[in-house]
Amino acid sequence: MLHRKTLxxxxxxxxxxxxxxxxxTRTFLERIERHNPRLNAFITVLKEQALTEARxxxxxLAAGEGGTLTGLPIAHKDIFCTAGVKTTCASRMLExxxxxxxxxxxxxxxxxxxxxLGKTNMDEFxxxxxxxxxxxxxxxxxxxxxxxxxGSSGGSAAAVAARLAPAATxxxxxxxxRQPAALVGLTGLKPTYGRVSRYGxxxxxxxxxxxxxxxxxxEDNAMLMQAVSGFDEKDSTSLDKPVPDYVAxxxxxxxxxxxxxxxxxxxxxxxxxxxxxxxxxxGVYRKLGAEVKDVSLPNFWLSVxxxxxxxxxxxxxxxxxxxxxxxxxxxxxxxxxxxxxxxxRGEGFGxxxxxxxxxGTYVLSSGYYDAYYLKAQKTRSLIRRDFLEAFKQVDxxxxxxxxxxxFGLGEKADDPVTMYLNDIYANGVNLAGLPGLSIPAGFANxxxxxxxxxxxxxxxxxLLAMGHQYQRETDWHVRVPKNxx
Amino acid sequence: xxxxxxDVKAIARLARLSIAEQDIPAYAKNLSNILEFVAQLDxxxxxxxxxxxxxxxxxxxLREDAVTExxxxxxxxxxxxxxxxxxxxxxKVVE
Numbered sequence: 238m239l240h241r242k243t244l245x246x247x248x249x250x251x252x253x254x255x256x257x258x259x260x261x262t263r264t265f266l267e268r269i270e271r272h273n274p275r276l277n278a279f280i281t282v283l284k285e286q287a288l289t290e291a292r293x294x295x296x297x298l299a300a301g302e303g304g305t306l307t308g309l310p311i312a313h314k315d316i317f318c319t320a321g322v323k324t325t326c327a328s329r330m331l332e333x334x335x336x337x338x339x340x341x342x343x344x345x346x347x348x349x350x351x352x353x354l355g356k357t358n359m360d361e362f363x364x365x366x367x368x369x370x371x372x373x374x375x376x377x378x379x380x381x382x383x384x385x386x387x388g389s390s391g392g393s394a395a396a397v398a399a400r401l402a403p404a405a406t407x408x409x410x411x412x413x414x415r416q417p418a419a420l421v422g423l424t425g426l427k428p429t430y431g432r433v434s435r436y437g438x439x440x441x442x443x444x445x446x447x448x449x450x451x452x453x454x455x456e457d458n459a460m461l462m463q464a465v466s467g468f469d470e471k472d473s474t475s476l477d478k479p480v481p482d483y484v485a486x487x488x489x490x491x492x493x494x495x496x497x498x499x500x501x502x503x504x505x506x507x508x509x510x511x512x513x514x515x516x517x518x519x520g521v522y523r524k525l526g527a528e529v530k531d532v533s534l535p536n537f538w539l540s541v542x543x544x545x546x547x548x549x550x551x552x553x554x555x556x557x558x559x560x561x562x563x564x565x566x567x568x569x570x571x572x573x574x575x576x577x578x579x580x581x582r583g584e585g586f587g588x589x590x591x592x593x594x595x596x597g598t599y600v601l602s603s604g605y606y607d608a609y610y611l612k613a614q615k616t617r618s619l620i621r622r623d624f625l626e627a628f629k630q631v632d633x634x635x636x637x638x639x640x641x642x643x644f645g646l647g648e649k650a651d652d653p654v655t656m657y658l659n660d661i662y663a664n665g666v667n668l669a670g671l672p673g674l675s676i677p678a679g680f681a682n683x684x685x686x687x688x689x690x691x692x693x694x695x696x697x698x699x700l701l702a703m704g705h706q707y708q709r710e711t712d713w714h715v716r717v718p719k720n721x722x
Numbered sequence: 723x724x725x726x727x728x729d730v731k732a733i734a735r736l737a738r739l740s741i742a743e744q745d746i747p748a749y750a751k752n753l754s755n756i757l758e759f760v761a762q763l764d765x766x767x768x769x770x771x772x773x774x775x776x777x778x779x780x781x782x783x784l785r786e787d788a789v790t791e792x793x794x795x796x797x798x799x800x801x802x803x804x805x806x807x808x809x810x811x812x813x814k815v816v817e
Binding site for chain 2: 333334335337429430431444470473474476536538539541542543545546553557560561562563564565566567571572573574575576577578579580582583584586588591592594595596598599600602609611612613614615616617618619621652653654657669670671694
């Protein structure tokens with residue numbers, strides 16, 4: 238049952254020579270081979286490369302070298318540039334793109350000795366909440382294969398939930414780590430904007446994008462965050478702030494902490510059974526000695542509309558680089574340069590990406606900029622102000638991660654606005670640049686529910702500690718979908 | 723905010739996206755719905771609010787203008803659709 242162990246447990250056994258990295262790696266590669274055809278969680282599997290890396294890690298471990306993460310297998314969302322490996326962003330545009338360099342997150346994890354199992358499926362260019370916009374087809378939720386795993390890091394979420402990988406990277410622009418983590422019953426952290434380098438991550442919305450991890454436990458997440466957090470001169474928005482010891486901080490008690498519960502999070506639109514599970518989870522913190530108070534985020538209702546101005550605007554600017562000239566897809570027989578641009582982009586991008594580029598192009602176009610983009614940057618200020626006001630009274634904010642449990646494949650695919658509302662509790666956290674953690678908090682309708690913890694800037698250590706303390710009291714995080722035990 | 727098929731064609735042109743004629747009505751409908759949804763922002767008085775530029779109000783960091791690495795043109799051009807003698811090829815632009 239190697240695949241049921243947490244990263245922390247695997248690390249101990251590697252150090253004690255009870256297991257080798259090669260054994261661990263083979264275990265997960267075999268599981269990928271067996272289950273991936275059904276789940277579609279991976280776009281690329283790096284069998285030979287992973288085994289070579291594992292044997293290298295075993296040599297270092299045998300020599301008494303290597304750190305905490307040496308020899309641990311992981312997977313990367315296919316948005317992280319990985320030198321010499323296809324990095325597709327789940328798009329026809331980048332179907333054959335081989336990254337010439339490593340993203341900083343990839344480089345730091347490689348440096349720490351992790352073994353890369355493969356690259357996971359995702360919504361195309363990270364635009365989606367269901368993993369249905371992937372050029373390589375949708376990912377299935379291991380808890381119920383007729384349902385979505387959430388998105389955009391849906392492949393990472395499904396892979397870890399089905400124990401095809403013990404942990405995976407994700408990116409979160411408007412909920413893309415937290416929402417899929419919630420929908421498959423895992424732990425997912427979106428760090429403070431600027432905490433983790435964005436260098437080498439295919440850019441979607443640069444003022445919102447952050448990288449993080451989807452793991453079984455808060456402890457595993459802390460171990461990985463330790464390796465990737467901190468200043469990177471290659472990312473101009475990386476912040477030069479010391480990185481605390483996330484693992485050592487896990488033992489911080491919950492007792493005496495003040496938890497704020499925004500009444501706006503429990504308004505219409507929230508599945509009552511999800512609300513019930515979330516309230517029960519908050520009850521566990523109360524039992525652990527936390528003080529729970531009501532807080533208000535009066536401008537909360539502005540977060541999704543604000544997000545759908547800011548994110549598409551930045552997406553339209555970022556995706557302008559895909560021009561069919563320097564890299565990526567090129568249409569056949571262009572008659573002139575404009576035709577080359579238009580058809581390469583029209584054929585290379587899927588419908589949701591095109592919708593967002595067009596929305597962004599429109600809101601930034603001459604005569605509309607003030608009405609949309611400037612307005613949204615102002616409402617963004619209001620959203621941030623609400624959070625900062627709340628943090629004057631409480632240490633952490635809690636509520637649901639997503640308004641419902643996993644929905645059916647195809648159920649919301651035809652209506653973008655309905656799809657966007659899946660991230661109603663997530664978008665505001667990105668707009669304000671705050672850290673957010675989703676942890677498994679029980680089940681509703683037989684499907685996992687996520688509890689979201691929102692912290693003040695750079696409070697990742699506190700969020701992870703609170704997640705860890707909850708996971709010492711509960712066993713939701715060790716549940717495995719029945720076909721993947 | 724309701725977009726006409728001609729509006730969609732104009733936006734697609736600005737964004738350099740070819741859209742098949744038969745798909746235009748669906749884009750018009752979906753984009754109109756999105757713009758109608760974001761129009762909720764109009765209900766808020768933001769006359770006295772400063773636009774947010776960075777969550778932590780940081781300004782852009784500058785660095786020394788120094789050479790840190792050499793561009794490996796050959797490796798980068800392996801991802802290009804069409805090159806010749808180290809140059810990227812495009813259809814004829816100047817007659």
